[in-house]
Amino acid sequence: MALDLIGVEPSADERASLCAGKTAEQMARGFMALPRFRTTERRFWIRRLGADPTAMMAEHIIDADRLFLAAADGTIGYDTLVAKLLAHPIFTINRPVAAADDTSPTIQLIFRTVLGRAASGAELADYANLLRPWKRRFEDRYDLGYGYFVYPAVLDPRACQDPLLGKAACTSVLLGVPTSMVPAVSPAVPPGYSQTNSALFYYETVAGNVPAALETELEKPGRLLMARDEAWDTAADFALARMLGWWRSSANEPETVLPEVQHALAQWFRAHPNHDLRDLYVTIMTSLLYTTSAEYDGDERPPWTTGPTKLLEPEQLLDSVARALDLDLGFCDPHSDEPVGRNFYWPARLREPSTVDGSAYYDYAQQLGGCIGAIKAPRSPGLPALLAHIDLSRSLCTNARAAASFHDTADNLFARFLSRTPADDERTSLDAAASACATDPACVDAAGYARQLCGALVRSSSFLYY
Amino acid sequence: MVTMRRRDFLRTTAASAAFAIVGLSRKSGRADSPSRARRVLIINAGGGLRTTAAFNASTQQRLNPWGILGTAGVLRLGSVLRLSESSVTYSASSWASGGSVPNIQQAAASFALIAGADHSPDGSARAGDHNDDTPRMGTGYFGKSDAPGLLTLINRHLGSAAPAPVATIGGGDFGTAPPAWVSDRPIGLSYNQLPSNPPMGGSALVGQPLEDALDARSLAVHKNLAHDAVQSLVNTKATLRKFGPVLADKRLRFDSDTYLTQSLDGITNEMILEAVGNASTAPRDGGARDVALAIRLLQLGSPAVSVSIGGFDTHDHEVEKAPALYTRFARFVAGVHYALGRIPDPAGGMLLDHTLVVTTSEFGRSGVDGGFNAGDGTDHGGNPGWRYQAHVAFGAGVVPKKLHPTDDNNVPVDRPASTHCLLATIAAAVGVPSDAIDAEWPTGTSLYPEGGPLWDLWA
Numbered sequence: 001m002a003l004d005l006i007g008v009e010p011s012a013d014e015r016a017s018l019c020a021g022k023t024a025e026q027m028a029r030g031f032m033a034l035p036r037f038r039t040t041e042r043r044f045w046i047r048r049l050g051a052d053p054t055a056m057m058a059e060h061i062i063d064a065d066r067l068f069l070a071a072a073d074g075t076i077g078y079d080t081l082v083a084k085l086l087a088h089p090i091f092t093i094n095r096p097v098a099a100a101d102d103t104s105p106t107i108q109l110i111f112r113t114v115l116g117r118a119a120s121g122a123e124l125a126d127y128a129n130l131l132r133p134w135k136r137r138f139e140d141r142y143d144l145g146y147g148y149f150v151y152p153a154v155l156d157p158r159a160c161q162d163p164l165l166g167k168a169a170c171t172s173v174l175l176g177v178p179t180s181m182v183p184a185v186s187p188a189v190p191p192g193y194s195q196t197n198s199a200l201f202y203y204e205t206v207a208g209n210v211p212a213a214l215e216t217e218l219e220k221p222g223r224l225l226m227a228r229d230e231a232w233d234t235a236a237d238f239a240l241a242r243m244l245g246w247w248r249s250s251a252n253e254p255e256t257v258l259p260e261v262q263h264a265l266a267q268w269f270r271a272h273p274n275h276d277l278r279d280l281y282v283t284i285m286t287s288l289l290y291t292t293s294a295e296y297d298g299d300e301r302p303p304w305t306t307g308p309t310k311l312l313e314p315e316q317l318l319d320s321v322a323r324a325l326d327l328d329l330g331f332c333d334p335h336s337d338e339p340v341g342r343n344f345y346w347p348a349r350l351r352e353p354s355t356v357d358g359s360a361y362y363d364y365a366q367q368l369g370g371c372i373g374a375i376k377a378p379r380s381p382g383l384p385a386l387l388a389h390i391d392l393s394r395s396l397c398t399n400a401r402a403a404a405s406f407h408d409t410a411d412n413l414f415a416r417f418l419s420r421t422p423a424d425d426e427r428t429s430l431d432a433a434a435s436a437c438a439t440d441p442a443c444v445d446a447a448g449y450a451r452q453l454c455g456a457l458v459r460s461s462s463f464l465y466y
Numbered sequence: 467m468v469t470m471r472r473r474d475f476l477r478t479t480a481a482s483a484a485f486a487i488v489g490l491s492r493k494s495g496r497a498d499s500p501s502r503a504r505r506v507l508i509i510n511a512g513g514g515l516r517t518t519a520a521f522n523a524s525t526q527q528r529l530n531p532w533g534i535l536g537t538a539g540v541l542r543l544g545s546v547l548r549l550s551e552s553s554v555t556y557s558a559s560s561w562a563s564g565g566s567v568p569n570i571q572q573a574a575a576s577f578a579l580i581a582g583a584d585h586s587p588d589g590s591a592r593a594g595d596h597n598d599d600t601p602r603m604g605t606g607y608f609g610k611s612d613a614p615g616l617l618t619l620i621n622r623h624l625g626s627a628a629p630a631p632v633a634t635i636g637g638g639d640f641g642t643a644p645p646a647w648v649s650d651r652p653i654g655l656s657y658n659q660l661p662s663n664p665p666m667g668g669s670a671l672v673g674q675p676l677e678d679a680l681d682a683r684s685l686a687v688h689k690n691l692a693h694d695a696v697q698s699l700v701n702t703k704a705t706l707r708k709f710g711p712v713l714a715d716k717r718l719r720f721d722s723d724t725y726l727t728q729s730l731d732g733i734t735n736e737m738i739l740e741a742v743g744n745a746s747t748a749p750r751d752g753g754a755r756d757v758a759l760a761i762r763l764l765q766l767g768s769p770a771v772s773v774s775i776g777g778f779d780t781h782d783h784e785v786e787k788a789p790a791l792y793t794r795f796a797r798f799v800a801g802v803h804y805a806l807g808r809i810p811d812p813a814g815g816m817l818l819d820h821t822l823v824v825t826t827s828e829f830g831r832s833g834v835d836g837g838f839n840a841g842d843g844t845d846h847g848g849n850p851g852w853r854y855q856a857h858v859a860f861g862a863g864v865v866p867k868k869l870h871p872t873d874d875n876n877v878p879v880d881r882p883a884s885t886h887c888l889l890a891t892i893a894a895a896v897g898v899p900s901d902a903i904d905a906e907w908p909t910g911t912s913l914y915p916e917g918g919p920l921w922d923l924w925a
Contacts, residue, residue: 098595295687309692346610386699386706390665429679433672442669452673459667460680461696465688 001027001285002419003312004243005466006036007043008319009419020041024286031074032130033142033256037049041072041277043315043334048113051090053336053345055097057141057150061335062350063207064090077275082114083222086208087215089153089203093136097151103131114225116234126174130181133159133170139195140451145347154200172224183217235280236265243284245310261289312464314370320363321392321458324416325399329364330356332371364392386459393455400454402446406434409450417457450455482724487789501897502924503822503862504813505764506620507802508772508892510603512637512794513596513779514846515827515855519544520786520792521574522581522856525874529851531837532788538574540868541858547796550789553751554743554797560736561608561808567741571685573800574858575866578923582854582870582878585829585885588912594847596779604639606886606907606914614650615642616889619906620770621649623898629767631709635756636774638826651702652770653709655763657755658721664710677703692727720755730765733809738762741808742801743794757798761805764821767812769896782841799858801823806861822895824888827846830855830876851896857888860893864923886914894919 002010002018005028005187010019018030031037045068051061064085071081085091091113095105111119119127133155141150160170160182171180175421185201196202210218240262269280284290294307312320315332322329332355336346342358365371367388403409410430414422422430433452437443443452457463473925518529523544525534532546547570585602586592592599598608605613614622615638621632632652634641643651668674679701684696712718717735719725723746726736730882736746738761746753753775760773775795780787813820831844833851838844846852854876860866870883885909893903909915 096595097599098593171677296689297687299689306689306692309688309695311695386702387661387665390667390706393667394638423683426679426683429676433676436671436675440669440671443672449672452668453676455668456673456676456680459677461684462680464699465684465692465696 002031003310003316003320004285005031005040005281007040007313007316008036008323009417011323012415015415015419024291025282027279028282028285038069038072039334042068044380045071046334048238049085049090049094050109051094051335052096053338055095055151056089056093056136056348057152058146058202058335058346059144059204059207060089060093060153064088066208071277073434074274074276074278078269078277078280079223079226079275081277082226082231083219084215086110086114086222086225087210088219089134091151092131093151101135103128103278105132110225114222114234115228115230116237117230123174126172127221129168129170130172130224131178132156133181133183135200137195137197137200139193141193142292143192145343145349147342147344150345153203154197155183155203156200157183157185157187158199172221174381176224176227179220181217181220183214185214220349229270232266233262234272235269236262239277239280239284240265240289242283243308244289245308247420283326309465312466314365314368317368317464318364318370318392320405320417320463321396324413325454327399328356329396330358330361332362332365334371337371363394364388380464389459389464393458397451397454397458400450402450405406406430406446406449409446410434410453413450413453413457417454473572480490501835502895503818504820504826505768506770506822506892506896507760507764507806507861508616508638508640508770509638509780509823509825510638510640510772510774511800511825511827512600512774512854513827514829514831515778515792515795516780516788516831516844516851517827517856518790518830518833518851519546520796520827520856521547521577521579521858522872522876524851524876526833527837528833528835529837529874529876534829536571538571539577539866541574541577541579543571543574543791543796546788546792548793550793553554553790553793554754555740555745555748556571556743557745558737558804560734560740563808567743567804568799570796570800573803576803577858577860578864578866579868579890580620580857580859580870580883580920580923581868582872582876582882583857583885583888584854584878584882586913587826587882587884587915590912592847592853594852595828596828599846600722600809601635601639601642602885603826603828605642606889607670612644612646613642614644614647614906616892617641617650617652617770617772618643618647618650619902620896620898621652622647623648623902624769624896625652625705627767630712630763631705632768632770633763634772634774634780636772637776638772638774640772644675653713655713655759657719657752657759660718660721661710661714664714666707666710712766717747717766718759720758720762724829730762731810731812733805735762738805741805743797751794753794754798756896757802761809762804762807764817765809780826780831780843781839781845782843784843785837786842799823803860818861820862822864822892823860824892825858827855829853833876854878854882859923865925867922869920869922881915883920884914884916886911887920890914891919891921 002008002014019027042065053061059075066083068086070076091110092106094109099105104124107124111117135154135156137152137154138149139152160167162169167180167182170182171178187199188201188205189196189198190202190205202435219330272279290308292307294309296306318329338344338346362371368385400413403412411421414420434449437449443449492829518524519532521541521543523534523542524530530544532544532549535545537545558565558567568571585599602608603614607613617632617634625632633655634652635655641652641654668677681700685693685700688696716725717728717730720735720739726734726746728735738747738758742754742757744751755774760771763771777791802823807816807819809817811817811820829846830852831846832848856873870881873879890903890907894900909917
């Protein structure tokens with residue numbers, strides 16, 4: 001639960017204060033009250049939307065953080081989150097550079113994210129009307145610290161004034177109640193640039209402070225989609241997938257085909273006051289699907305009769321190792337994989353101050369496939385990742401501390417890495433290893449034993465899968 | 467209350483057992499063909515190589531502004547392939563025969579050419595960008611999330627028995643490994659990122675037994691697909707332990723002059739570097755060093771290696787970039803031909819006798835009036851110069867011939883070869899079972915209209 005909600009193994013204090021004697025709901029709400037829940041949620045949504053700083057001005061990407069954090073705080077519900085995201089450049093101009101003005105990739109991203117499916121040809125054309133006012137420009141903002149031209153979002157005040165179609169040019173008729181999105185804006189241009197178009201309304205001039213009337217108009221597409229049952233099914237779906245680890249199925253046939261569960265959860269969430277995402281998570285995390293142990297003896301059972309098993313994400317892995325060894329490895333910016341100091345598309349001023357010198361965290365995470373925003377696929381446990389695990393265990397486990405005895409050392413490291421004590425069969429192996437330590441030049445004593453056990457834990461499937 | 471899914475229903479019924487038995491025993495309609503090669507080397511040009519100016523040179527300026535170098539065997543070579551001779555070396559002084567390494571014109575006389583290949587021979591529109599065509603080149607598909615890369619497939623079937631790992635060097639999607647293939651993902655290597663010591667993890671007496679115990683418990687308590695995932699990780703660890711000593715072998719080290727004298731069967735690291743055109747006296751060329759690493763891996767017993775040379779996405783300044791870029795690539799190809807032809811194969815003959823070498827790229831580049839766009843480069847997407855690629859093939863008994871020829875506009879005269887056919891041919895040539903190949907690239911589809919591999923290469 002801690003890994004899912006705060007992205008790291010719980011500390012001893014957290015185990016004592018948030019877990020011991022608590023119900024599943026109390027635990028979940030306790031973890032969600034921690035600051036790390038906000039940053040974990042933010043990272044999740046950044047990856048889900050996959051905005052690329054090389055195709056969208058970084059200001060727009062970081063501006064969307066306030067929406068993710070508002071949802072994490074419960075300030076806005078899921079429906080409002082979707083409406084605001086679909087009224088924001090993070091969605092409306094989110095497409096590869098190569099797509100230029102073709103909004104098809106943007107619409108497909110919106111449909112996949114909000115409705116959980118691809119848009120049909122007719123829907124593409126229909127929803128394109130709602131995006132018609134949005135344009136992506138390609139202009140310099142060197143004074144803001146960028147190294148290249150960037151892609152700011154604009155609204156074209158003339159977009160819905162087609163002499164023949166009129167308002168119909170900005171109207172959707174296929175997705176529910178006919179909906180027109182006709183933002184009443186006057187040109188507004190950031191001063192001091194030579195390439196700006198004085199006929200356009202630049203979103204950056206109001207980002208974070210969009211006038212209420214304009215925001216209401218811009219949110220119409222999101223409100224339209226959220227009126228569809230499938231949008232709520234998708235909300236249930238992504239939360240189920242995230243918390244239950246449906247990755248266990250083949251990619252071709254996601255294991256989310258639990259129609260009764262999915263639909264009941266969706267219906268409940270839709271009817272739930274405020275549509276607070278945290279309540280959705282609590283409902284899943286207190287369910288038998290989530291709380292049943294994944295570990296059991298005996299024959300195979302249908303997947304949904306066992307609890308979830310998931311692969312640690314690179315950041316979860318690094319943060320957990322750092323916490324287990326009382327190290328500060330730093331962190332990486334979830335928005336961009338651009339190295340610190342390069343300042344091409346992600347200016348230094350938008351970064352959170354680093355807590356450590358160097359780029360060890362970023363370097364390790366890159367080897368594992370992490371620290372990537374949403375641009376690349378997550379790692380899989382292949383050979384390159386294993387080499388990184390070995391490298392990681394070799395360099396970081398020098399910090400593993402020995403306790404008063406081999407036994408205590410094992411208990412301490414098991415608690416820190418796995419949040420449990422060794423099982424009987426593991427205890428047998430630990431005792432055998434402790435006996436062999438003196439004759440192993442790489443072990444020798446309790447300190448060496450701590451290093452070896454730490455390395456084994458970091459590389460083990462017990463740690464990598466949770 | 468949850469609904470039991472069809473798959474799980476099948477899993478738990480007697481009917482499913484019968485179905486599974488039928489499914490498992492189903493074989494391809496075609497019998498396995500004898501292997502043509504013991505190993506394969508793919509030399510990939512990352513970014514989009516303009517084959518109309520290189521190995522299938524057009525006389526049209528819009529497709530080939532540098533002109534024709536000449537004909538070599540069945541290949542018509544573009545001048546750009548030797549336009550920057552100062553960026554490579556030819557000396558072969560450390561080889562017993564001395565002298566120099568033959569240039570691309572001399573080497574190409576024994577090459578075959580698949581002149582017009584298409585990722586989507588159904589004529590469908592393609593986005594023509596790297597993120598869709600790189601997977602098409604590596605896996606045969608775009609947007610098929612369970613499609614393995616060619617080398618992943620080869621690794622599954624040939625990797626476990628090999629003395630050296632199947633490897634990808636540089637970019638490309640030949641090592642793509644969806645969830646069901648993670649344990650078959652080939653290792654990704656780079657000439658300057660090899661371990662100095664075998665990456666074995668913990669110590670043999672303490673660290674490894676502890677890790678094994680942790681994994682054993684994890685395996686024991688997980689079932690179903692979770693068990694499979696853990697098992698694949700455990701398998702991969704075993705692979706790493708197996709190949710750790712190979713990866714730390716100094717004969718794979720081309721990152722320092724310290725290892726120039728490292729030798730296997732009389733072939734030193736320096737000889738391989740000379741073969742690929744980057745003699746130790748020349749400035750270090752990372753691409754050449756990666757190619758050298760690939761050659762040595764093959765010599766050590768790897769069944770398949772892909773090496774990707776980047777930089778071909780020349781949307782601008784191609785005028786300046788292309789001469790060195792293409793000259794180096796051609797030199798690498800000629801160098802591979804030279805080296806493999808002189809390195810003994812442990813099973814007899816020379817490596818070239820049993821090694822299939824194929825060049826690839828995700829696409830060609832669009833023709834444009836005058837030869838270049840406004841930025842002195844070329845783009846991709848839109849016309850035959852981009853869509854139809856030429857693939858060079860040689861070694862392993864491949865007969866010098868041209869298949870699927872194109873006209874001077876780069877349009878296939880008859881029909882293009884399909885990428886699926888090319889990938890299936892490579893897999894079949896090295897001995898991947900035909901039913902496994904058919905499972906990934908079934909014949910008779912719009913993406914693979916041919917009836918089977920391109921055995922004409924050997925006919």
